[in-house]
Amino acid sequence: MDISTAYKDNNYKIHVAENILKSQLSEYTAQYDNVYYLIDEHVYGIYKNSKLSFIEAPLVVTGGESFKYASPLMHTMEELLAFGIKRNDLIVVIGGGATGDAGGFIASTILRGVDYIHVPTTLLAHDSAIGGKTAINSKHGKNLIGAFYRPKAVIYDLDFLKSLPSSEVLSGFGEVFKHAMIHSPELTEDLFQATKETIDLKTLTPFIIKGIETKMTIVIEDEHEKGSRKFLNLGHTLAHAIEYKYKIPHGQAVMLGIIASLYISNQVYQLEIALDYYVDYMKHHGYPVGLITDMDVDEMLELIKKDKKNHKSDYISYVLFKDENTLTVTDIKVSDLKMMLTKLKERI
Numbered sequence: 001m002d003i004s005t006a007y008k009d010n011n012y013k014i015h016v017a018e019n020i021l022k023s024q025l026s027e028y029t030a031q032y033d034n035v036y037y038l039i040d041e042h043v044y045g046i047y048k049n050s051k052l053s054f055i056e057a058p059l060v061v062t063g064g065e066s067f068k069y070a071s072p073l074m075h076t077m078e079e080l081l082a083f084g085i086k087r088n089d090l091i092v093v094i095g096g097g098a099t100g101d102a103g104g105f106i107a108s109t110i111l112r113g114v115d116y117i118h119v120p121t122t123l124l125a126h127d128s129a130i131g132g133k134t135a136i137n138s139k140h141g142k143n144l145i146g147a148f149y150r151p152k153a154v155i156y157d158l159d160f161l162k163s164l165p166s167s168e169v170l171s172g173f174g175e176v177f178k179h180a181m182i183h184s185p186e187l188t189e190d191l192f193q194a195t196k197e198t199i200d201l202k203t204l205t206p207f208i209i210k211g212i213e214t215k216m217t218i219v220i221e222d223e224h225e226k227g228s229r230k231f232l233n234l235g236h237t238l239a240h241a242i243e244y245k246y247k248i249p250h251g252q253a254v255m256l257g258i259i260a261s262l263y264i265s266n267q268v269y270q271l272e273i274a275l276d277y278y279v280d281y282m283k284h285h286g287y288p289v290g291l292i293t294d295m296d297v298d299e300m301l302e303l304i305k306k307d308k309k310n311h312k313s314d315y316i317s318y319v320l321f322k323d324e325n326t327l328t329v330t331d332i333k334v335s336d337l338k339m340m341l342t343k344l345k346e347r348i
């Protein structure tokens with residue numbers, strides 16, 4: 001299936017299907033004199049003699065989140081410059097969300113911008129590869145350095161998902177779940193039902209596609225996150241802090257962050273969202289819900305204060321439900337948030 005973006009210009013396609021990488025990629029690479037491949041070391045280790053054997057001399061980069069720091073990033077940039085990369089060359093980034101974020105950041109800054117193609121290899125990356133956000137981490141927190149920079153295409157070969165360990169499936173599913181919640185209560189309930197017992201990749205394809213479409217619609221209306229794109233950060237305010245502190249996979253932290261968002265929505269907007277329904281479901285699937293009980297609220301707040309959505313000192317901009325169908329971004333006083341997170345710890 002191909003999904004096309006609908007920006008005013010500079011559009012690109014998201015190709016989603018099994019076993020499409022080589023054939024689909026060749027349609028793009030044929031247009032460039034030089035193509036540089038940045039591949040996550042874990043992905044390359046698994047597929048170098050099979051799906052990726054057609055790639056000659058790739059740059060194999062540090063796997064996962066540890067690639068998203070200045071030092072490994074500069075190393076790869078220096079390598080690209082040493083090879084003589086030119087502005088009219090292409091970079092193909094193959095890996096999960098972290099590789100995509102950092103690879104996209106390299107493409108957006110090297111020579112002030114070189115074309116790139118995302119080849120996401122994880123479930124999580126059905127989210128991060130869409131919408132042109134690139135990022136690396138700082139000692140002050142996650143994703144604090146980056147740019148908006150559209151790829152030339154996204155080639156999502158679902159075959160890669162078959163080798164994912166269960167912790168990665170759980171992580172990616174966090175973003176699938178988030179997209180369903182953003183889409184509608186009906187889609188969320190369908191997803192609950194489809195995954196009541198197990199999260200099985202075979203049943204997820206329609207939800208992944210729906211997730212991509214949901215995200216695309218929002219990103220096209222607000223590419224630079226001035227308004228509705230902030231809704232895509234549902235659950236991320238606490239998630240980024242938990243992920244940064246406890247080094248758990250991003251989407252697993254997002255699930256914990258969603259619990260916090262629902263609890264805070266109930267408090268701020270006097271809603272009656274059945275928190276236990278969500279908490280029990282997440283515990284059943286093995287999400288580390290206990291970290292909410294363990295977290296040091298002051299430490300979390302220090303990280304949350306650095307969130308890019310914040311625009312007023314002493315207030316945190318939080319994505320909340322104001323009714324069961326409607327998301328909103330609400331500025332919450334740090335002292336009030338401290339009280340609510342402390343109560344949530346006791347509530348879980």
Ligand SMILES: O=C(O)C(=O)C[C@@H](O)[C@H](O)[C@H](O)COP(=O)(O)O
Pocket residue numbers: 127128130131133135142143175225229232233236308
């Ligand atoms: O694309 C977006 O916009 C999102 O907010 C999607 C998030 O799920 C994604 O994880 C993003 O990288 C995190 O948001 P950030 O803006 O704080 O980096």
